[in-house]
Amino acid sequence: MSNILIIKHGSLGDIVQISGALLDIKSHFKNKKIYILTTSKYKNLFESCPYVDEVLIDKRLPRWNFFYLLNLIKEIRKFNFERCFDLQNSSRTNFYRKNFKIENWSSSWTALKKGETKKIYDQSGVIERFKIQLDQSGISNTNNVLNPDFSWAIDRGFTINEKKYIYLAPFCSPKLQHKVWPHFKELIQLLKVNFTNYEILTAPGPKEIGLCKDLKLKMILNKNKPTNINQLSKIIKQASFVIANDTGPAHIAAHLGVKGLALFGGHTSAKKVSIVTNNFKVIERSNLKKLTALEVLETTLNQFST
Numbered sequence: 666m667s668n669i670l671i672i673k674h675g676s677l678g679d680i681v682q683i684s685g686a687l688l689d690i691k692s693h694f695k696n697k698k699i700y701i702l703t704t705s706k707y708k709n710l711f712e713s714c715p716y717v718d719e720v721l722i723d724k725r726l727p728r729w730n731f732f733y734l735l736n737l738i739k740e741i742r743k744f745n746f747e748r749c750f751d752l753q754n755s756s757r758t759n760f761y762r763k764n765f766k767i768e769n770w771s772s773s774w775t776a777l778k779k780g781e782t783k784k785i786y787d788q789s790g791v792i793e794r795f796k797i798q799l800d801q802s803g804i805s806n807t808n809n810v811l812n813p814d815f816s817w818a819i820d821r822g823f824t825i826n827e828k829k830y831i832y833l834a835p836f837c838s839p840k841l842q843h844k845v846w847p848h849f850k851e852l853i854q855l856l857k858v859n860f861t862n863y864e865i866l867t868a869p870g871p872k873e874i875g876l877c878k879d880l881k882l883k884m885i886l887n888k889n890k891p892t893n894i895n896q897l898s899k900i901i902k903q904a905s906f907v908i909a910n911d912t913g914p915a916h917i918a919a920h921l922g923v924k925g926l927a928l929f930g931g932h933t934s935a936k937k938v939s940i941v942t943n944n945f946k947v948i949e950r951s952n953l954k955k956l957t958a959l960e961v962l963e964t965t966l967n968q969f970s971t
Contacts, residue, residue, distance in 0.1 A: 667747035670767065671701045671717075674725060674753050674878075677790070677894065677913030680707060682816065683752050684716075685809035686795045691716035693804045700744065709929040710894045715817055729759065737780045743766045750802065752795065783925060792939035815920040819902055820895035822896050826884065830864035831881065832901055834909035834926075836873045844953075846928040850880050851910070851958035852937075859962065868892045868900050889902060889910050906969055908961065911938070919945035926964060928956060929964060 671690065673683055680703075691699055701711050702721045711720045721740070726733040742765065749765065751758045751772035776798045778785055785793065789955050796810045835849035856865045866883040869876070869892050877884050885892065885900055892900065901907060903915050905924030909915035915927040916938075924944045927935065930953035935941050948964055950956045 668698050668700055668744050670741070670744070670746040670749040670765075671699065672703075672749065672751045672753050672758050673707075674699060674723065674755070675707060676703050677707075678911075678916035678938070679753075680710070681815045681818075681913065681916040682813050683795065684794055684813035684815050684920060685792070685811065686750075686752060686812075686813075687714065687716040688809045689799055689804055689807050692806060696745070700746070702741070707894075710818060713818060713895060716782070721747075725757065728757070735887075736848065738764050741767075741957060744947035748802075750798070753799075754794075757794045769802075771798055773798060776801045782950070788937070790807055790936055790939040801922075814921040815917055817897060818898045818917075819894050819921075820893075820899050821897050823887070823896040824890075825900060826867065827864045827885070829862060829905055830866050830903075831860060831908065832914075833865065833867045833872060833903035834907070834912055835867065835880065835882070836870070836876060837912055837939075839872075842911075843932050844930065846910055846930075846953045846956060846961075848956070848958045849959055850963075852961055853880060853882055855962045859966065864889075866898050906965065908965065911940075915945075916940060924968060926961070926968065928961065966968050 673680055685831045690893055698718045699716065700719045700721055701717045702723050703711055704725060705722050708720050708722060711717050723737065728734060740951060748769040750768040754773040759774060760774065772784060773794060792811055796807050798812055799807045831850065837844045853865055864883055866885055867877060868885045869891060887896055901914060901923060902921045904923055907918040907923050909927050910930050911927055918925045919940050919942050922944055926949045927940055929935055929947050929949040931951040935947040941947055946968060948956060
């Protein structure tokens with residue numbers, strides 16, 4: 666049996682977005698084994714994915730770590746991969762392209778049209794770029810790539826006691842604080858007044874529990890510990906509404922068909938990250954500080970009632 670390799674290191678939002686691409690690749694190569702090269706953070710998540718047969722781990726150590734790279738290259742070459750779909754499309758994975766010795770390699774670089782630059786290509790939405798990449802790779806049916814469905818990730822055995830709630834994602838990675846909308850505390854109070862029959866809550870990461878206490882925001886935990894991605898997906902799926910920064914939970918909500926809003930500053934555009942759906946919308950401001958809690962509440966009330 667020939668093997669197919671997919672590369673996707675992260676981040677969470679980006680991984681949510683490849684759900685449709687994974688399904689299209691798996692459907693095209695029905696009789697082949699699909700491997701994914703990812704980071705340890707997403708190992709358990711991909712092990713629950715029905716479109717992936719085996720998970721390989723890349724520690725992503727610095728490129729000057731010659732011994733690590735040599736061992737990784739040897740590990741990859743022993744599988745004799747027929748094809749590679751590079752869905753990370755980073756400078757690191759382009760380096761891998763030159764060293765893994767996989768003859769049929771699909772990436773944003775190989776998808777460029779004659780005379781087209783990578784800068785121009787990257788102006789399209791990320792999901793649209795995945796479709797171009799798969800189409801040019803000869804995938805016979807790419808009906809799913811533009812409509813990612815992350816429902817495969819839901820932990821259906823995870824119990825949620827709350828019945829009616831609005832889910833908030835007010836945090837971001839410490840490296841991405843420019844994405845954080847600063848008025849969640851005020852919004853929480855407004856939501857509690859206007860949605861008296863709903864809990865206002867979140868599912869914090871390991872470093873966010875203290876911040877939740879500062880915001881007086883109710884938390885869903887798993888035995889007093891942060892939930893994993895599969896459990897988080899169920900929490901978001903059962904939410905009546907989601908309000909989030911431009912983070913992984915926003916993308917989970919968007920591609921689970923949940924009603925909600927993502928709050929975008931000038932760091933990027935909603936179009937470029939392909940997050941808007943029939944149910945999930947965005948508010949965009951060049952300066953997030955100037956987006957008021959009342960504006961977010963008004964948009965929430967209007968969208969909630971539709």
